[in-house]
Amino acid sequence: MTVNKNTPTKSEIDEFQHKLMEHFVGHAEYWTHCPLCKDRNPYEMEHPDFKMPEDINFPEGFEDYSWHNDEYPHWQFETDEMDVYHAGITILYPRYESENWESIQETGIYIFETTTAPGGFNESDGHDTSIIQTNDWNEIIKAFESWNKWYQLYKEYPSQINLKNSY
Numbered sequence: 473m474t475v476n477k478n479t480p481t482k483s484e485i486d487e488f489q490h491k492l493m494e495h496f497v498g499h500a501e502y503w504t505h506c507p508l509c510k511d512r513n514p515y516e517m518e519h520p521d522f523k524m525p526e527d528i529n530f531p532e533g534f535e536d537y538s539w540h541n542d543e544y545p546h547w548q549f550e551t552d553e554m555d556v557y558h559a560g561i562t563i564l565y566p567r568y569e570s571e572n573w574e575s576i577q578e579t580g581i582y583i584f585e586t587t588t589a590p591g592g593f594n595e596s597d598g599h600d601t602s603i604i605q606t607n608d609w610n611e612i613i614k615a616f617e618s619w620n621k622w623y624q625l626y627k628e629y630p631s632q633i634n635l636k637n638s639y
Contacts, residue, residue, distance in 0.1 A: 514538040515545035522565045525581075528609060531616060534561065543567065549616070557626060558587045559619050561612060580605035584615040 515522055515538035522545050530547055537560070538545040544567065549559040562583040564576045587600045604615045 518542075519545050519565075519567075521567065522563070525563070525609075528563075530561070531613065531620075549620070551623070557623055559616060559623070560585050560587070561616070577607050580607050582606055582609055582612045584612045584619075586619060 514536045515524070518538045518540040531549075533550050534547045535550055536545070537548040542562075544562050544564050547561045551558055562585065564581045564583070566572050566576060583602050583605045585600055585602045603619070604611060606612065
């Protein structure tokens with residue numbers, strides 16, 4: 473049997489599939505089926521320099537939506553994809569040479585944000601709103617709980633609740 477010197481290795485095939493899938497499937501499918509990603513959190517792959525702060529526990533329903541095109545790791549509360557109301561949490565870290573923990577903590581390392589765009593967050597569409605930016609994780613949780621209270625009412629009474637001006 474002749475072995476072709478150009479035959480790719482298993483790791484080369486996995487890397488190729490990783491790059492290919494990145495362009496042709498949705499976020500959830502990418503992390504579920506990519507052989508390089510399936511055993512890791514998206515933030516670990518997309519932001520390898522990020523270290524999760526201790527004692528951070530996301531409320532039930534949040535999923536890691538970190539992506540290399542985003543500046544920082546991001547978690548999104550799972551709602552119906554075509555729902556117009558979404559909530560997310562971004563965690564900042566010193567990513568650039570010009571940044572350090574002191575400069576980031578001046579404005580807050582945790583951001584709770586909402587959007588009114590079908591399909592979720594997209595910085596360029598003008599629908600995303602930062603609700604609170606703080607160094608206190610408990611304040612982020614309180615903001616989410618307040619938003620989620622209104623979101624649950626909206627799901628129950630969609631024609632009567634306008635979340636844009638309620639929380």
